Amino acid sequence: MTNAIASVSLSGTLEEKIRAAAAAGFDEIEIFDVDFVASPLSARETRALITDLGLTCSLYQPFRDLEGMPEPQRSRAFARLQQKFDVMAELGCDRLLLCTNCSPLASGDRARIVADLREAAELAAGRGLVLGYEALAWATHVWDHREAWEIVCAVDHPGLGILLDSFHSLSRAIPVDSLRAIDPAKIVYVQLADAPVLDMNRLYWSRHFRNLPGQGGLDVEGFVTELFRIGYAGPLSLEIFNDRFRSTSAALVARDGVRSLDALRDAAARNLGQATSLPRKAEIVGLEFVEFAVAAEDRIAMEAMVAQMGFVRIGRHRAKQVELWRSGMASLVLNHEDQGFARAYRLTHGSALCAIGLAVTDSAAAIRRAEALGGKTEASDIPSMPAIRGVGGSLVYVLDAGDADRIWAEEFVLDPAAAAAAVTGPIEGFDHLAVVVHNDEFLSWQLYWRALFDVQVQEAQDVIDPNGLVYSQAIQNRSGTFRLTMNATDARDALTSRFLSQTFGAGFQHIAFHAGDLPALARTVRANGLECLPIPANYHDDAVARFGLDAAESAALRELDILIDEDPAGHRYRQFYSRAFHRSFFFEFVERSGYDGYGAPNAPVRLAAQSRYRIDPLP
C-alpha cells in the first residue's frame, strides 16, 4: 500500500515537483514524459535525486499511439518505445504507461491491436519492464477499461497488464462493479483523480478540471472500494491535470494529496468493514458558538451591534478578558485579551471572527483524525477546548455535544438572570457561516471539511457581484444543523476579494442567524437601532410577481428589506442583512422551513446593495 503522485499534478520544474512530493510524504512518484524531456537533469541525475529524497520512481508516462498504426508510423512508434526503455533503465523505473491509441490513423482491428501489444510486451519483458495499458476516455477505439481488460487478457503476456485511471472510467459512467472482473495481479498501476461533474468534451474536462479525490463529484470512493474488494494492494497514484494546480504552491497540493489519499483509503476500507487506522469522520452535531477577536478601539461598537441584534451578556471569563453573549441557542464569545491567540489574530486581520466552536459526537477522535490527516492543532484561549487550525489561521474548536454548558460554567462567571433572558432572545440560533478564501485555496479548504468531518457538498453556484463572478460552494452536515458556504473569486474588485485584501487573508465574512418569525426579528433589531442593508424597490416589484405575494407580505418585505426565495417544492427562505461592521464582516438573518439552499438567486442583489457602500481608493 503506497501513496504516489504524478509529476504532472504539481507546479514547478521536475526537481521542484520531486522535492514537493518527497516533503509531503509520498512514497513514489510518476514521471510525466514532458516533465522529463524538458528537464536539464539526466535520467541518472533524476534517479539520484529521487532516491536521495527517499522516493521511488514507480511509473514513466505516457507512451502514446503505439497499437494498430500503419507504416511508417508503426516502426517509428516501436523505435520511440525502445528509447523510452533506455530512459527507464537509467531512471530505475520498471513500469510504463501505454495509453490507448488516439490517432485517427489507428486501426480498430482487434487482432492487429493484440499482435502489436504482444510484440511490445515481449520487448518490455525482455528488459525486465512491464507495460500498463490505460483506456483513455477519448481514445479512437479503446476508451473503456472493460475493453482494455479484454485486450490484456487476449495478449496474455507477463509484459502487459492493465492500468486503471478513475477519471477515464467515471467520466464515461462505467459502473464501478465492472472492476470485479479484473485479476488484481494484472493491474500494473492505479491512477486516481476526481473532477467536478461537468458536461463537456472529455479531453478538455480531463486536462483542465481534474482535482483531488474529495474535491470533486465523481465516485472515486466507490472505485477504490471495488479495487480493495478484489484485493488490489498496490500503489494509489494521484494524476491531476488541473490549471490551478499548475500555478499554485506544489507544497500545498502535495500535502493535500496525501490527506486526500489517506482519507480515501479510510473510506474505502470502512465500506468493506476492513480495519483502518483513522478514527471515523467527525460527526458535527451543530455550531455551538463563534468567537470574535475584538480590538480595544472597536469594543464599544461591537458590543452595541450585538446588543442591537438582541444578544445579552451572560458571562465573563474568570481569568481573561473574554465575554459570553447569547440569544436563543446562539452563543458569541467576544475576546478582548491582549495576549494569546485572539490578539495575534486581530493584529493580522483586525477585529474579526477568529474561531468557531463545533459540537461533535467525539471530540478526542475528531482531533486524532485531524492530526493523522495533517491538520494542525492549537492551544486556544479557552483552555479546555482543543482546536484545529482553520481558514486564515482561525480556529475550529471541537467539543463534545452537550459539554458546552459545563465548560461555560467552569470557565466563566455566569449571570443566571441574563442567561434566562437570553433563552427567549429574538435570534433563535445559528443558520450558517460564510467564509471567503483565496481562489487558489478553494479546493484545499473543501478537502479539509470533507476529509475531517462528515459533511456533504451542494452543487457549486456562480454568483454575480457587480465587479466579477464569485464561486460559492455550500458544505453542510446531513441534518442541516451545520452549514457553511465557501466563496472565492478571481475578480480583483469583487466584494469577496476586497474582504480578502482588507482583512489580510481568508476568513469568515458573515454569520447567518435564524428566527421563526423573520419580520418580527427585523422589527426588533431595527427598533434597537441596527442598520440593515437597503434592498431596491425593483427587487420587491419582481418578487411580488414571481412568488405571488399578497399585499400584506409584500408590504412587510419592502418595509423590512427582506429578500425571499422558494424551492421547487414551495419551501420558502426569507433573509435580510445588517450593514457591515467597519467595512468587514456582517450578519444575515434568515427564516427557512424545509428549504435547503442559501438564497443564491438573491445574492447578486445583496452584493450590488453592498457594493453601493464601497469606498473607492483615491485615484
Ligand SMILES: O=C(O)c1ccc(O)c(O)c1
Ligand atoms: O491527457 C492525457 O493525454 C493523459 C495522459 C496520460 C494519462 O494517464 C491520462 O490519464 C491522460
Ligand SMILES: [Mg+2]
Ligand atoms: Mg491516467
